[in-house]
Amino acid sequence: MTDSAPIARERHGLVTVLSMVHKPYNLIGPTLINALLAELREAQNTGSRAIVIRSGLRHFSAGADLALFGARLEGKGNGGAPGGGWSGIDFLKEVELLPIPLVASVNGVCLGGGVELALACDYIIAGNSAKIGSVESALGLHPLMGGIQRQVQRIGMARAKEMSMLGRRYDAATLERWGLINHVVPDDVLDKTALAIAEELAHGPTVAHAATKQVAYIAANQGVRAADEQMGKLQEPIWASDDLRAGLTSFRQNGPGLAKFAGR
Structure with a gap:
């Protein structure tokens, strides 16, 4: 990567760490999104089994590049995104x-x-x-890339409407309590803990993790019945995986929790 690139990449064994360094504030727009998508695809294609997305700057992200909104108002933008040439909704779905x-x-x-x-x-x-x-209401907007519906999935309708309509900034502990985020740690151990979680995920059964993500996505967007109906097809790669064979063999020989998965 060059010094001017918006994403810096590091490899830690099975984990790729992608640090957003799009100065000054990691503003969300085509430059950062296209670079991030390229790096996510590269990490997958080169065998990474988990990815950390973090910031190499003082802040994770201050939000969207406001220049995009001007383009949209002038009729130059994409109806599914705040600016032209990219779709925020498609971006989130691919992620x-x-x-x-x-x-x-x-x-x-x-x-x-x-x-x-x-x-x-x-x-x-x-x-x-x-x-x-979600502070977009201060601009006369609401979350444009699908944040509202994803908040509803995680914390329910009442809290999602509160976040998007009041436009407040919340402390991490509050959002952990609500269930929007998974875990809060002291600032000085954030990077270390994030990498440890990613490594734990990376050493797990990667094929099963992929199926879990698909089932969860279908359940969240189409309902439990739709997920039930597609379970058999989505589980087929698991039954064909080396990881399942390794897990069953390890369980028989050594008991639970000691399997070493190859990620295939």
Whole structure:
């Protein structure tokens, strides 16, 4: 990566860590989104079995690039996104459906589109000083990339409407209590803990994790019955996986919890 690239990539064994360094505030727009998608695909294609998305700057993300809204008002934008040439909704869907686990590691301020990016990940961990909020109402907007519906999925309609309509910034502990984020840790151990969680996920049964993500996505968007109806098909790769054979063999020989999975 060059110094001017919006994403810095590091590899830690089976885990890829993607650090957003799109100065000054990791503003969400085509530049950052296209770079992030390229890096996610590269990580998958080169064998990573989990990914951490974090910020290499003081804040996770201050939200969308406001220049995009001007373009939209002038009729130059995409109806499904705040600016032209990209779709925020399609972006979140691709992130959500990536067949390997994603951990969002949130530091500093995480607002607007930054919240939506985090919500597309499988696990959200935040530093205890993080301030997180869907603040688009201050601009006369609401979350544009699908944040409202994803908040409803995680914390229910009442809290989702509160977040998007009041436009407040919440402390991480409050959002952990609500269930929007998974875990809050002291700021000085955020990176270490996020990597440890990603490593735990990476050493798990990757094929089963991919199926879990698909089942969860269908259940959240189409309902439990739809997920039930597709379970058999979605589980077929698990039954054909080396990981299942390794897990069963290890259980018989050594008991539970000692299997070493190859991720295939």
